[in-house]
Amino acid sequence: MYSIIVVPPPTTEDRTGPQQLRLAPGERLTFGRGAACAVRIPHEGVSRRAGEITAQGAFWALSNLSGRQTYVVENPEGAGEHIKVGPGRLEAPVPFEFSRIVLPAAGDLIAIDVWAPRHDYLRADGDIEGTTTAPAFSVDRTKRYFAVLAALCEPRLRGEPHAPLPTVDQVVERLRPNWAAASRTSVQWNIDYLAVKLRLKPGPEEADPGPRLNGKKESLVSLALRFDLVREEDLVVLTGSGGAAR
Template sequence: MHSIIVVPMHSTCPDDHIHLEPGDSLPFGRTAGPYGPHLTVAHEGVSRTAGEITAAGAYWRLSNLSSAQTYAVENPEGAGEHIKVAPGRLDAPVPFEFARVVLPAGNELLSFDVWAPRHDFLDRVGQRDGAPTTCAFPLDRGKRYFHVLVALCAARLRGEPHAPLPTAEELVEQLRPMWPAVSRASVAWNIDYLAVKLRLKPAPDTVPSGGPRLNGKKERLVSLALRFDLVREDDLALLNGNRSLVR
């Protein structure tokens, strides 16, 4: 699995995403550099060389190369949780699995997302030699993407193996008790993220523009989740906002 995935502002398909392996760096700013990949933030209020992202295994670091602007890194799933990276600060570690880098640009705030979907674990307690083991299906049951996965699988978890997949509107209704601000767009975003996190391969069911149909992606996610017990019947308690009943 790629260590870090950068999602440019206004990205509309996975082909726009920039994948970084551990040790890779990605500069960003108003103008592209002469060598290697670069994230261009085309706004006159952004420095030509504004900063740099460095992948470091299961997390990433942010360098603020601006001489005057503080950058904010937000956790979109948090309750205002964020860190600030001061001008000139190098290699500030970012602890969020999902992060939004916010850049002041004149009278606007510009942003792009950074995902850190890789989770590493020891093979067993006490074992320290060698590289850590990468988890096959690194899911955090406290995250909204997991709640979306439970909602996708809910009918089949309740004993309806041939139930049709829920529509976007049905998913929104299922998720609203524990996620009042849920929307069709946020559900679609989480489905896309699940496809990355669970390493779904591109499917042959594509629309003319080349992007996978949402229903095909949902079906493959549900099939994978149920086949490997990534979600179970007791996870349905999450849809009622009850975390205490979930393992």
């Protein structure tokens, strides 16, 4: 069964060929200006054998066969997320489900889309005995602290990865439609609580309070987005249909 789908760029010479190429695990596909490439890109700025895509089960790897150009692999859904694959790098793993290889070509940028729709998951084994593993981060999406965290993460989840974080006053205004009693004090209390809950600082029962945590909001948002504690679909808690419970 195939695991990777490659969508050639519109600059490919053969417009009558397949619009999508499917690769099974272990299969390879070359692209470049040369006639022997599976995806031929007739552009003078593209190397004759520019690169190679290798299907690896639920992900894929990119080999940059160019001697000079760095390729960029973008995540179109990742708000600017990307990786760089330098000249001569072989089989660099690409972690994105939807990817776009961008080739710099004599003033032009040529894109090849690669999809990795296959998702493999571990199946729970009911025969394993013992206590269950404690979750790394335990959050309740019905609580107000989660709504505060979602409001802090919202600008960057909306496609602005470098957006400044909202101020406490802006968070209060964002939450007020679903939380009429929201105030600077209550929002700041929830931010302090999140810092303890997500283990960015010791709890009140600890004898050593630890160093002062500067950039608390930035640390919370960075942690939440890095480990997917808040996703774009979670922003529903900020709307009237999915407000956080008391």
